[in-house]
Amino acid sequence: MRGLVAVMAVSAAVVGGIWLTAAPARALAPSAEAGADIAARWCAACHVVAPDGAGTDAAPSFAVIAQRHDSDDLKAFLAKPHAKPMRGFTLSNREIADVVAYIATLDQKAER
DSSP, X not given: OHHHHHHXXXXXXXXXXXXXXXXXXXXXXXXXXXXXXXXXXXXXXXXXXXXXXXBOSSSOOHHHXXXXXXXXXXXXXXXXXXXXXXXXXXXXXXXXXXXXXXXXHHHHHHHO
16 A cells, blocks of 8 residues: 555656646747837837837837847847947846747738
8 A cells, every 4th residue: 555655646746747847838938929018118219119110210120120030149139238229228038038029920920
């Protein structure tokens, strides 16, 4: 009987561990919706950030950026300090992933 209880306890621990390690991966998936919110709040002062033209044209639009750069390039660019207009502008890794996810949706819309 003790052997059966021990096997059940180990099995429960393994299943629980798998569930716990899988759950955060889903919770941490980049959110294009959150990225759109961040872009509207922080980026629209210089970029057209939305397909409807919301934002300004002092810098390339997000649609143009989406067509010219892949996700890895964008993540690297947003992770390091930038030139004058964006100096001191920093995003967390999560915010970067969200903004890049949003920009990727603009490239997909341009292909349609």
